[in-house]
Amino acid sequence: MSQYTLRMKRTAAKISKNWGLYLLLLPAVVLLILFTYKPMYGVIIAFKDYNPSLGITGSPWAGFKYFEKFFNSYQFEVTLKNTLYISLYSFATFPIPIAFAVLVNQMRQNVYRKFFQTVTYMPHFISTVVLIGIMMILLSPGNGLIGNIYRLFGAEAPNLMGSAGLFSSLYVWSDVWQQTGWNSIIYLAALSAINPNLYEAAKVDGATRWQTVRHIDLPMLMPTAITLLILRVGGLLGVGFEKVFLMQNNLNISGSEVLSTYVYKIGLLSAQYSFSSAINLFNTVINLILLIIVNQISKKYSENSIW
Amino acid sequence: MEGTAQLKARSKRKRWSTDSISEIMLYAWTIIVLIITLYPLYFIVIASFSDPYAVGNGQVWIFPKGFTLDGYKELLNHSRIWIGYRNTIAYTIIGTLIGLAVNLSAAYALSRKDLFGRKILTLFFIFTMFFNGGLIPTFLTIRDFGLYDTFLVMVLPFAVGVFDIIVARTFFQNSIPSDLWEAAQMDGCGNLRYYFLIVLPLSKAIISVLALWIAVGHWNSYFNALIYINNQELYPLQLVLRNILITNQMQSDMGSGEAAQIALRLANMLRYSVIIVATIPIMCVYPFVQKYFNQGVMIGAVKS
Numbered sequence: 001m002s003q004y005t006l007r008m009k010r011t012a013a014k015i016s017k018n019w020g021l022y023l024l025l026l027p028a029v030v031l032l033i034l035f036t037y038k039p040m041y042g043v044i045i046a047f048k049d050y051n052p053s054l055g056i057t058g059s060p061w062a063g064f065k066y067f068e069k070f071f072n073s074y075q076f077e078v079t080l081k082n083t084l085y086i087s088l089y090s091f092a093t094f095p096i097p098i099a100f101a102v103l104v105n106q107m108r109q110n111v112y113r114k115f116f117q118t119v120t121y122m123p124h125f126i127s128t129v130v131l132i133g134i135m136m137i138l139l140s141p142g143n144g145l146i147g148n149i150y151r152l153f154g155a156e157a158p159n160l161m162g163s164a165g166l167f168s169s170l171y172v173w174s175d176v177w178q179q180t181g182w183n184s185i186i187y188l189a190a191l192s193a194i195n196p197n198l199y200e201a202a203k204v205d206g207a208t209r210w211q212t213v214r215h216i217d218l219p220m221l222m223p224t225a226i227t228l229l230i231l232r233v234g235g236l237l238g239v240g241f242e243k244v245f246l247m248q249n250n251l252n253i254s255g256s257e258v259l260s261t262y263v264y265k266i267g268l269l270s271a272q273y274s275f276s277s278a279i280n281l282f283n284t285v286i287n288l289i290l291l292i293i294v295n296q297i298s299k300k301y302s303e304n305s306i307w
Numbered sequence: 308m309e310g311t312a313q314l315k316a317r318s319k320r321k322r323w324s325t326d327s328i329s330e331i332m333l334y335a336w337t338i339i340v341l342i343i344t345l346y347p348l349y350f351i352v353i354a355s356f357s358d359p360y361a362v363g364n365g366q367v368w369i370f371p372k373g374f375t376l377d378g379y380k381e382l383l384n385h386s387r388i389w390i391g392y393r394n395t396i397a398y399t400i401i402g403t404l405i406g407l408a409v410n411l412s413a414a415y416a417l418s419r420k421d422l423f424g425r426k427i428l429t430l431f432f433i434f435t436m437f438f439n440g441g442l443i444p445t446f447l448t449i450r451d452f453g454l455y456d457t458f459l460v461m462v463l464p465f466a467v468g469v470f471d472i473i474v475a476r477t478f479f480q481n482s483i484p485s486d487l488w489e490a491a492q493m494d495g496c497g498n499l500r501y502y503f504l505i506v507l508p509l510s511k512a513i514i515s516v517l518a519l520w521i522a523v524g525h526w527n528s529y530f531n532a533l534i535y536i537n538n539q540e541l542y543p544l545q546l547v548l549r550n551i552l553i554t555n556q557m558q559s560d561m562g563s564g565e566a567a568q569i570a571l572r573l574a575n576m577l578r579y580s581v582i583i584v585a586t587i588p589i590m591c592v593y594p595f596v597q598k599y600f601n602q603g604v605m606i607g608a609v610k611s
Contacts, residue, residue, distance in 0.1 A: 014421075014423040015424075018419070020497055020501075020502070021422055021498050024416040024498075024499070024502060025413050025416040025417070027412065028409050028410065028413035028432070029413070031409065031463070032432070032467050034448075034452070035448060036435045036440070036467075037435075038440075038448055039444035039445040039447070039448045041440070042440045042443065042445075042448065043440055043441060043444060103333065107337065116340075120344055121593075121597070122344070123344060126527075126586055126589075127527035127545055127585070127586070128527065129527075129552065130548065130582050130585060132552070133552040133578065134347055134348075136552065137354075137579070143359070143575070147365075148363075148365030151365055177344070209329045242529065267446075268442070268443075273447075276442065280443070281441065284438060284439075287437070291437065
């Protein structure tokens, strides 16, 4: 028996021994193949003049026509600018959950701390629809909370939800309100893993609270923070559709149209399948490139990377 | 010259006063955060029980004014809310069961070091986190499978959650000792029996965490329904909510007249009560399951 056949036989044995495991994997793998991998082939639509009656393979080839169309369109600038702006703005709030975790970690372990944590995790569970509903209610210049506050001072409240310039601020800060508590959990977990002896030693040496934070807490959080940071950069051009779509209206559209909502409108609402797919592909590719770049940088300068 | 003892005592006193100031500031900060977090929600609650005229007039701050249950009674006039509720409950229960079945089993299989092809299979899953076909091709695929506008599309095609799988896999790797499998093998136990009869009962923590994540995901989602559902009878609650909260905006531009005024008033009240009614279930379930979270997230997330 040759070496090769021997290896094949051994491999076959390894597989058949664990047939049960492969069975356990089967549902997930099948679902992914059918509904995630199979559509990947549809990426080709971006390069064709897709005609539903001709199908994907039957439609004529169009090369980079739709990409050019997008790059030359007015919407290219608007959507790219909005997407980047909102993304970077949101990105800049990255340290907030870390600071939050550090502060919570300084609280004594008692009922109040538990209560505080429970309350601050709660907003995460509100659905996006409800969150925007609450925002609309509170910010309504007519009969909302903000309207009442302004009237206390004899002024009329501005229509915040209709402002294109304020859109990103509303988007980002409502996100902070909703997610900070929840996002801090992972940092709190890392902090709770710190050896308490370190704190004891620092105390004996006369360190102030702030010094403990700077020299113990923050360095211990770095690995987690960097990993999460890398993942976030990868999503830089991927400003979520759901929330933006709900917050959009005719008044703020120049500041709220992002790549994902534009793809939806072009693709599903006006059925320009090829055009929409081109934009989407552009978006995904940029995200991938960013992710790879940041991962490489991180590999070089620190010990952390995703791969 | 001060001795070491006196130096230490002095620095202790200095530390004490800086520390107690920072402690006060810390707790002051926590109170501010609590108010910022709770007040918007609290406002919605009291407004839902108040007369809308009072709410719009700035008379409602801490307590309801003009106590009324009209907003809640109005809920009964809108059957689509209850249809949405019914649908969401169904999607959540079935979706969570399917999600648990699919993701936990895949996670367990991937946690086994003796799985041949483990690296490639893991890559197979992770790749989908960074790249997918996009909105249009996925839409076309769903449609070609005849799943458009069906119950199934809400619970099956997107059941795989790679992030959930990774967290669960980490849990299995760290919490199920490998000698257990060796012992079971010697007693003639196969992989499947081992998984169902031994691993799962030991994994209550991760099962609850995942179940909660998946369930909340289903309860709060509207995107899939927006894209793939057209039949109003199949609308989940969030989609109905979106219509109410956005349609009502348009109603507030409606003209005058007695009937329109009454309709407007009820429409406004409906917004508050519907928000409360849609969010109550999660708010009630959440505190009970919170302890499982912190446990599970720490085990899963930190290690991975």
